[in-house]
Amino acid sequence: MQFGIKAKQVAGVTLLIGLVVILLSCWYLSELAYVYLEETKAHADLVAGAIANRAFDVIRSGADPTTGLQRDEGLRSILLATAAYPKNVTYAAIVDLHGKAIAHSDPTYEGQELLAAADDLEVLLRAGAIAWADVARVLG
Secondary structure: OOOOHHHHHHHHHHHHHHHHHHHHHHHHHHHHHHHHHHHHHHHHHHHHHHHHHHHHHHHHOOOOHHHHHHHOHHHHHHHHHHHHOOOOOOOOEEEOOOOEEEEEOOHHHOOOEOOOOOOOHHHHHHHOHHHHHHHHHHHO
8 A cells, every 4th residue: 555645744744743752751851860869969968967067066075976976866856857858868877987877867777787888979960861760760
């Protein structure tokens, strides 16, 4: 069966519009993943800054740093408040040089060695759209 010129034109325009829609959708999803990662980094930086400020105050007080960090109510409330953040901040902890949790948002993990830290979000933000799409698929 032969297609007429009109049928070929309709098929060509439809194909062109479909490709444009697919390309714009991919671009939109990569931008959405980038915004999500930036938001995650901002929340993590906010939590880390608050914890660091309070931890420095506790250490400057002159008490034993480990005991002081574990027993300080202000630091404990900041650690527990991480649950109030969106799902992209899962926990907060203060660890020693060997990866052992001194203070943790879940007190049952205190004293235990935590898994090795994941790569910095800056590395992921520079990785590109393919890596962002994979993160969006895993987290979404």
